[in-house]
Amino acid sequence: xxxxxxxxxxxxxxxxxxxxxxxxxxxxxxxxxxxxxxxxxxxxxxxxxxxxxxxxxxxxxxxxxxxxxxxxxxxxxxxxxxxxxxxxxxxxxxxxxxxxxxxxxxxxxxxxxxxxxxxxxxxxxxxxxxxxxxxxxxxxxxxxxxxxxxxxxxxxxxxxxxxxxxxxxxxxxxxxxxxxxxxxxxxxxxxxxxxxxxxxxxxxxxxxxxxxxxxxxxxxxxxxxxxxxxxxxxxxxxxxxxxxxxxxxxxxxxxxxxxxxxxxxxxxxxxxxxxxxxxxxxxxxxxxxxxxxxxxxxxxxxxxxxxxx
Ligand code: FES
Ligand SMILES: [Fe+2]
Numbered sequence: 001x002x003x004x005x006x007x008x009x010x011x012x013x014x015x016x017x018x019x020x021x022x023x024x025x026x027x028x029x030x031x032x033x034x035x036x037x038x039x040x041x042x043x044x045x046x047x048x049x050x051x052x053x054x055x056x057x058x059x060x061x062x063x064x065x066x067x068x069x070x071x072x073x074x075x076x077x078x079x080x081x082x083x084x085x086x087x088x089x090x091x092x093x094x095x096x097x098x099x100x101x102x103x104x105x106x107x108x109x110x111x112x113x114x115x116x117x118x119x120x121x122x123x124x125x126x127x128x129x130x131x132x133x134x135x136x137x138x139x140x141x142x143x144x145x146x147x148x149x150x151x152x153x154x155x156x157x158x159x160x161x162x163x164x165x166x167x168x169x170x171x172x173x174x175x176x177x178x179x180x181x182x183x184x185x186x187x188x189x190x191x192x193x194x195x196x197x198x199x200x201x202x203x204x205x206x207x208x209x210x211x212x213x214x215x216x217x218x219x220x221x222x223x224x225x226x227x228x229x230x231x232x233x234x235x236x237x238x239x240x241x242x243x244x245x246x247x248x249x250x251x252x253x254x255x256x257x258x259x260x261x262x263x264x265x266x267x268x269x270x271x272x273x274x275x276x277x278x279x280x281x282x283x284x285x286x287x288x289x290x291x292x293x294x295x296x297x298x299x300x301x302x303x304x305x306x307x308x309x
Contacts, residue, residue: 008151014115057077214234229247
């Protein structure tokens with residue numbers, strides 16, 4: 001019997017390294033993503049995310065490494081690496097070592113976060129781009145993070161598992177999935193929801209976009225005012241991930257009034273799912289009820305993000 005609860009490798013895609021307002025100020029910082037040690041280094045407003053271990057003799061560039069000029073210098077024998085990852089100088093040799101090159105992960109700034117492209121094959125350039133959807137006039141109202149013992153796909157599958165909203169989250173009745181449209185790595189689900197307020201039940205529109213594996217953008221619209229949840233799931237290890245949620249409003253007073261309730265409900269439901277995610281197994285051939293076809297459709301969409309190394 002396999003000891004792994006999830007049979008797929010890490011997905012490829014754009015994953016959040018940090019929110020933009022949480023990028024470390026240090027010129028060199030260490031990060032654990034994609035089951036590997038990485039170093040983010042920055043100079044003159046340029047940033048690079050690279051494998052942490054020096055191609056010379058394997059020192060960790062984030063532990064005592066420093067930025068000098070426009071180079072990252074290894075603490076062990078002071079070999080220097082340029083912004084393109086290539087070794088540019090060895091203090092005790094006439095020429096750099098052309099084979100010494102750091103793997104560099106493409107970076108992008110989108111929807112308030114610093115994203116890195118991961119693909120098991122380092123030669124594969126980004127296959128898609130994450131669109132910038134967050135309006136510049138949006139106002140940040142809440143955020144929360146959770147580190148989880150599960151994988152991106154299990155968290156994402158929650159959105160099409162309508163039955164659990166009743167049994168786990170205690171919603172009054174089972175909603176339908178809504179209209180789902182799939183466009184390559186992007187998936188949009190639009191549904192009508194009821195927002196419970198002191199003035200009674202109000203009709204709202206929920207639009208949930210999956211922007212590849214690991215990036216989500218959800219809008220909740222009520223009377224033309226919008227609350228936005230930017231979500232991301234970053235693989236940390238094979239079966240560990242870091243989930244981030246950031247909530248914004250469109251700047252209107254109405255959205256500012258709805259946002260706390262919306263954010264609190266997302267956070268409450270998220271925490272209720274954790275014990276199930278952290279112990280469940282992925283069944284490749286699940287026994288589904290007739291209404292659960294969307295689970296199969298979701299899995300067909302999700303399958304595109306896995307390739308063997
Ligand atoms: S291990 Fe980095 S310079 Fe030697
Ligand atoms: Fe849930």
